[in-house]
Amino acid sequence: MTQSCRHISRKTLFRLLAALVFAWMLLLNFLTPYLADDYAFAYAFDTGQRLHSLPQLIQSLAYHYHEWSGRVIVKFFAQGFTMFPKALFNFCNAAMFTGLGVIVYRLAMGRRSGRYDVLTFALIFASLWEVSPVFGQTNLWMCGACNYLWATAGCLAFLLPWRYYLQKPFAGSGRMAAGMALAGLLAGWLSENTSAGMLAAMVLCLAAVLHRERRAPLWMWTGLGGALVGFVLLVTARGNFNRASNYGDYESALTRYAMRFLTCLDMLRSEALILLLVFGALYVLLWFARQDGRKVDLVWPAILLVSGLAANFAMMLSPDYYPRSTHGVFTLITAACAACLVQLNGRTLRRGAACLAACVAVVCGIHMCEAGYDIASYWMMDHVRDTEIRQEIAGLEQPAAANLVSYGIEPYTKWCGAYGLPDIRDNGEDSLALGRARWYGVTSITATEVRTYPFAGRTNAAYEAGEQQSQAMD
Numbered sequence: 001m002t003q004s005c006r007h008i009s010r011k012t013l014f015r016l017l018a019a020l021v022f023a024w025m026l027l028l029n030f031l032t033p034y035l036a037d038d039y040a041f042a043y044a045f046d047t048g049q050r051l052h053s054l055p056q057l058i059q060s061l062a063y064h065y066h067e068w069s070g071r072v073i074v075k076f077f078a079q080g081f082t083m084f085p086k087a088l089f090n091f092c093n094a095a096m097f098t099g100l101g102v103i104v105y106r107l108a109m110g111r112r113s114g115r116y117d118v119l120t121f122a123l124i125f126a127s128l129w130e131v132s133p134v135f136g137q138t139n140l141w142m143c144g145a146c147n148y149l150w151a152t153a154g155c156l157a158f159l160l161p162w163r164y165y166l167q168k169p170f171a172g173s174g175r176m177a178a179g180m181a182l183a184g185l186l187a188g189w190l191s192e193n194t195s196a197g198m199l200a201a202m203v204l205c206l207a208a209v210l211h212r213e214r215r216a217p218l219w220m221w222t223g224l225g226g227a228l229v230g231f232v233l234l235v236t237a238r239g240n241f242n243r244a245s246n247y248g249d250y251e252s253a254l255t256r257y258a259m260r261f262l263t264c265l266d267m268l269r270s271e272a273l274i275l276l277l278v279f280g281a282l283y284v285l286l287w288f289a290r291q292d293g294r295k296v297d298l299v300w301p302a303i304l305l306v307s308g309l310a311a312n313f314a315m316m317l318s319p320d321y322y323p324r325s326t327h328g329v330f331t332l333i334t335a336a337c338a339a340c341l342v343q344l345n346g347r348t349l350r351r352g353a354a355c356l357a358a359c360v361a362v363v364c365g366i367h368m369c370e371a372g373y374d375i376a377s378y379w380m381m382d383h384v385r386d387t388e389i390r391q392e393i394a395g396l397e398q399p400a401a402a403n404l405v406s407y408g409i410e411p412y413t414k415w416c417g418a419y420g421l422p423d424i425r426d427n428g429e430d431s432l433a434l435g436r437a438r439w440y441g442v443t444s445i446t447a448t449e450v451r452t453y454p455f456a457g458r459t460n461a462a463y464e465a466g467e468q469q470s471q472a473m474d
Contacts (some may be wrong), residue, residue: 041079184226195231201307403443
């Protein structure tokens, strides 16, 4: 086979893999209904009215900024999508997940044009699929995907020019400097810890460029300045302080931050240890594989790793570290691993990596079957419950004054969007319950039981309780 034919074959496989990922994610998105905050986000935060226009959305976000959170950029999408049929979000979100894989690949590959490393591309998606402790919450749940998947994609995409320049300097124009300032403002305003990791990568890139050239292009300075402004707007929102006041914490500052540091450390140990070990092995191999004395190709993977760690330990400033907040952290570490792998071209090494990829593919395949069954089962039970609720409402004379009683649904795997999220509960007065009740046009919806479905090899509390109740009745 000629080199041209091999190139075409790799290019075809690369595109085919991207298409398959998009199709799979599209299916999972269509099988994921509205969950948790999605119902509340369909209404303006300031007036409580159903969202239907851009001015109304902007006013809602302004209220949200002052009363709840500074993340208005991602909330623009989380609320905005509720004004359209969910199918629009399904297509956009599947494209965003696929696009994130491409962005991570380009961060690793840089400007090596004409090269399609299918092995690395496949392992990137395998990492995004396997490592996330709550995949469904950050990639399928509409509110969660906008907050985490979309924020991570935005931050990493903003790093691409920095990656390209570090690899090979290029001339920038005044227009690019202005564009980078605006793009930096938006990227810095996306997510507290992922944007912090992005800022760390930018500062390290700038330091490397200054060390190498004694000067840096204007667009780097404007991009960094814009990102800093956006980050300040994000973290200094009055809503952040309002929400923080609702959390209790240790009285001693030393104890408080020691516990938060250990929490961040434990998150890496429990959820990303394998990923860190993989990076360590690849980095050592890359170190000995480099022939030049300066080992310049080692710089970029190290920058990505440090930025991932910075995003992780930035959570020390938060009273809580939810598993979904690791999305940007683990994606940056995945990019660091990929940046090492694309530079290792030895035939024996690549064959070993291909064997490892085959083993990973088996694991991913098994988990895809489990995830598909779990997500489809949850969708079916939610559909049945939704039909029952609507039929009950249709038979009421005054639905707005009704207090409905239903049941909760509990999934099994981390790939289901509902996994770890509050469903219908016995407390009908919290914000999530009120949002769902408003969606159905009733006063409240509460649950007196939790139902689920059989799952081979696994049980949960809800299913066990249902089985015991059924046996007692028999």
